[in-house]
Amino acid sequence: LSLNSWRTIERSDASADVSPFLEHIEYLFTDATEREVFLSWLAHIEQQPGVLPHYGWLHIAANTGTGRNWLASVLARVWRGYVAPNVDLPALLESQFNGPLAGRVLAMVDEVQEGGENPFRQANRLKSLVNAEERIINPKFGRQYREHNACRWLVFSNHHNALPLNDTDRRWRVVSHSAAPRSPETYTKLYALLDDAEFINAVGLWLRERDISAFNPGERPPINEAKRAALDASKSLVQKAAEQLVANWPSDVITNGDAAEVMGDGSERGVTPAAMRRALTEAGAIQYGDGRPVKVRGQSWRCWILRNAARWAGAQPFEIANEGAKARGYNAAATAMDVLACAAIDDGDDSPL
Missing domain, CATH: 3.40.50 (Rossmann fold)
Structure with a gap:
């Protein structure tokens, strides 16, 4: 009625x-x-x-x-x-x-x-x-x-x-x-x-x-x-950092640890896993293998595909590992913040996170 x-x-x-x-x-x-x-x-x-x-x-x-x-x-x-x-x-x-x-x-x-x-x-x-x-x-x-x-x-x-x-x-x-x-x-x-x-x-x-x-x-x-x-203006700093990663990270794949460091403003504990997942997904990234761990530079990480998902979604773990390690080149000790900052400068993007 x-x-x-x-x-x-x-x-x-x-x-x-x-x-x-x-x-x-x-x-x-x-x-x-x-x-x-x-x-x-x-x-x-x-x-x-x-x-x-x-x-x-x-x-x-x-x-x-x-x-x-x-x-x-x-x-x-x-x-x-x-x-x-x-x-x-x-x-x-x-x-x-x-x-x-x-x-x-x-x-x-x-x-x-x-x-x-x-x-x-x-x-x-x-x-x-x-x-x-x-x-x-x-x-x-x-x-x-x-x-x-x-x-x-x-x-x-x-x-x-x-x-x-x-x-x-x-x-x-x-x-x-x-x-x-x-x-x-x-x-x-x-x-x-x-x-x-x-x-x-x-x-x-x-x-x-x-x-x-x-x-x-x-x-x-x-x-x-x-x-x-x-x-x-409505985007949080975490969202803006996720967009920076998708746009400027120097490889198509990033480890969970590197993403957390950048999105936590230098600290892996500065962002919650739920907030990080949501921000990366909204920025267009997808998680490789639904969270399947991949060994990158000798340590197991969940990885995110930032770009070219059609290429990487079905890739083998060793391919994901190689792409994830490529961001640092020969400087394995560089922080994720430094890697992103250098990449943004190389691309001519000097906007802050």
């Missing part, structure tokens, strides 16, 4: 001017293409509330006081009762309760910084929040029940490492905003409009009448400059 709890919001003929809303969107979304997609994304909520797009929005601003809270307040009024404003995303990810999201078509986060040194802590939980078709609603007081997920996400942050993203992410569309705040007089006029029911109604009607025939809710968000910056 299922129940449709959505009730269409009645909109009356609008006479109020919606230009302040559109002008502020233009200010916050300076790229014309991204702005048009965002407006259609909002209009899609009004016109097809039960159809969940495959992505949410992450808006990163270099300055505070730009009026994003005003935009959030307008949207909370346009779909009053169907919006979860001021969501504490870290607390929500940590909690077993998700009642505030029940029956919502839009959730908004004021500020978040969940990427960085432990980006995978709640990554899977976040994925399920964004685009799971169905979810279990677990209110703090009351019974659990299953609900169709129609909740879009609009996240505001002043940090590029706002969310735990990886290079294959297709759940977030990212834009950045670097303009200085508008004049105090402008914000005074904007905030006065929040109490104008005719203005709120006019914004809702404008979204209802917008042509969204070209909008694709299943589109994969583009990897633009803003998203590249967010992807890079």
Whole structure:
């Protein structure tokens, strides 16, 4: 048995001017293409509330006081009762309760910084929040029940490492905003409009009448400059070290010990095995023989194939051993950090780990 709890919001003929809303969107979304997609994304909520797009929005601003809270307040009024404003995303990810999201078509986060040194802590939980078709609603007081997920996400942050993203992410569309705040007089006029029911109604009607025939809710968000910056900022030092190994280690094979030394910033104990496996796998490396030990320079090691997997995955152990030993050449005593540093310089890459 299922129940449709959505009730269409009645909109009356609008006479109020919606230009302040559109002008502020233009200010916050300076790229014309991204702005048009965002407006259609909002209009899609009004016109097809039960159809969940495959992505949410992450808006990163270099300055505070730009009026994003005003935009959030307008949207909370346009779909009053169907919006979860001021969501504490870290607390929500940590909690077993998700009642505030029940029956919502839009959730908004004021500020978040969940990427960085432990980006995978709640990554899977976040994925399920964004685009799971169905979810279990677990209110703090009351019974659990299953609900169709129609909740879009609009996240505001002043940090590029706002969310735990990886290079294959297709759940977030990212834009950045670097303009200085508008004049105090402008914000005074904007905030006065929040109490104008005719203005709120006019914004809702404008979204209802917008042509969204070209909008694709299943589109994969583009990897633009803003998203590249967010992807890079959300990576931990371990992830960045793994990418350096794949790009610059002077042989196609590396031992577990050498990889652990580099990824542990000079100490084999500086990185956990699980974190190392995850980072190397995400960087494109594969473990030889599912962890089968290979004797390299007289010591047994598990080995990782960093590049040319088609060549090395089926190689004999002695071939893996030879390739693994090749990185040091005649300098068997060199540390893994020194080997990688020399290789990076030879390749013209002087970026830090």
